[in-house]
Structures are given as structure tokens and as C-alpha cells.
Amino acid sequence: xxxxxxxxxxxxxxxxxxxxxxxxxxxxxxxxxxxxxxxxxxxxxxxxxxxxxxxxxxxxxxxxxxxxxxxxxxxxxxxxxxxxxxxxxxxxxxxxxxxxxxxxxxxxxxxxx
Amino acid sequence: xxxxxxxxxxxxxxxxxxxxxxxxxxxxxxxxxxxxxxxxxxxxxxxxxxxxxxxxxxxxxxxxxxxxxxxxxxxxxxxxxxxxxxxxxxxxxxxxxxxxxxxxxxxxxxxx
Numbered sequence: 303x304x305x306x307x308x309x310x311x312x313x314x315x316x317x318x319x320x321x322x323x324x325x326x327x328x329x330x331x332x333x334x335x336x337x338x339x340x341x342x343x344x345x346x347x348x349x350x351x352x353x354x355x356x357x358x359x360x361x362x363x364x365x366x367x368x369x370x371x372x373x374x375x376x377x378x379x380x381x382x383x384x385x386x387x388x389x390x391x392x393x394x395x396x397x398x399x400x401x402x403x404x405x406x407x408x409x410x411x412x413x414x415x
Numbered sequence: 416x417x418x419x420x421x422x423x424x425x426x427x428x429x430x431x432x433x434x435x436x437x438x439x440x441x442x443x444x445x446x447x448x449x450x451x452x453x454x455x456x457x458x459x460x461x462x463x464x465x466x467x468x469x470x471x472x473x474x475x476x477x478x479x480x481x482x483x484x485x486x487x488x489x490x491x492x493x494x495x496x497x498x499x500x501x502x503x504x505x506x507x508x509x510x511x512x513x514x515x516x517x518x519x520x521x522x523x524x525x526x527x
Contacts, residue, residue, distance in 0.1 A: 335515050335516070337518075342520070342523075343520045343521070344419070344506050344508075344518030344519050344520045344521050345458065345506075345518045346518070347515050347516070347517060347518075350515045390457050390458075392457070392458075402460060402471075402473070403448070403460050403463075403516070404460065405457030405458050405459070406457055407456075407457060408455075408456070408457045410455075
């Protein structure tokens with residue numbers, strides 16, 4: 303069972319456009335992380351959101367954690383070709399019992415010059 | 416750069432052979448994690464250590480897989496009698512307890 307669904311799976315946009323990536327779950331997370339991964343490399347941590355309703359900004363990237371801590375979004379303003387990559391949300395669901403850090407299904411973004 | 420280091424970056428081997436990968440975490444991190452990632456998918460959790468203790472193993476980690484972290488610093492992941500389905504990127508990450516994970520660039524395993 304996939305606990306973290308991301309949408310869209312693929313996104314191809316022109317430079318300068320805005321976009322939003324969603325990360326949804328039926329489970330509550332104590333925190334969520336967003337990563338970007340480029341081919342042949344490991345995921346690079348972008349941000350951690352912890353508090354329900356929290357908004358964090360990283361230059362042109364805005365991250366939001368849902369009030370119920372079950373979902374998150376990533377908004378990119380004026381996308382640039384350097385934003386191209388695989389965006390992953392991840393976290394440890396508050397299920398109790400065993401530890402299981404899970405990743406979302408991923409959103410592959412391509413920004414065309 | 417004192418990030419997470421993995422070795423080798425690429426490994427090509429014949430089916431049935433054993434392979435071992437090494438991960439050197441960020442030095443002050445007490446937690447170390449192993450993941451497997453196949454093309455087009457997000458990483459899947461395999462196992463994690465707190466110091467030298469292996470605290471959790473995924474059901475994905477069959478009995479052909481074994482991981483160790485003997486001194487609570489570097490870790491090794493061994494796959495015995497490799498199969499075609501083992502072809503993947505194997506990622507290592509480290510963190511402080513309760514902190515975010517930082518990833519290495521992975522070892523890409525190809526089984527011929």
C-alpha cells in the first residue's frame with residue numbers, strides 16, 4: 303500500500319511558468335521532507351515541515367504542510383531549467399509500531415528553456 | 416565535502432555472485448539507513464541502524480541481504496547470490512536521531 307501519493311507524476315512546462323506539486327496521504331505524519339533528485343545522484347533535502355499549516359519558503363519554492371499533517375504541497379514560481387528533476391516527498395507516518403520512512407511516488411519535472 | 420559517501424558508484428556483476436557495498440555516513444550522525452530505488456520510483460526503505468544496532472528491517476530485505484554497522488560508523492550492505500531483480504540503485508542516508516536524512520549518491524548495481 304502506497305501511503306504517499308504525489309501528483310502530477312510528470313510535468314513539462316516552459317521557463318517562467320508556475321507549478322504546484324501535491325503530496326497526499328490518509329496517514330498523519332510527524333514531519334514531511336521534500337527532496338530533489340537528479341539522474342545518477344541521491345536525493346537532496348530541500349526542506350522539512352513539522353507543524354500543521356506551516357509554510358516555508360526557499361527562494362522561488364514555497365512548501366506548505368496541511369493543517370492535519372496528512373498532506374503537503376510544493377509551489378515553484380517562475381520555473382527555470384535548473385529546477386528540472388525528480389521531486390520527492392517523504393516522511394515517517396505516525397502509525398505506531400515499526401519504523402518505516404516512506405517516499406512518495408515522485409513528480410518528474412522538466413522545465414524547457 | 417563531508418557528506419555521505421558510497422562506494423562503489425557502479426557495480427556490474429553476473430547473476431549468482433555476491434556483492435558488497437559500503438557507506439560512510441556524516442561523522443556525527445548516529446543513524447544510518449539503506450534504501451533501494453528502481454527506475455522511475457521513489458526510494459524504498461530497507462533497514463536502519465542507530466549506532467551499531469540494526470533496529471528495523473523491511474520485508475524487502477530477503478535472507479540474501481545482510482547489513483552491518485560494526486563500530487557504529489561505516490556500514491556495509493551485502494547481497495548474496497544476486498538475481499536479476501536485484502538490479503537497482505542502492506542508497507545510503509544518515510541523520511541525527513529525529514533529524515532529516517542526508518543521502519549519498521548511491522551505488523548502481525547491474526546484474527548480467
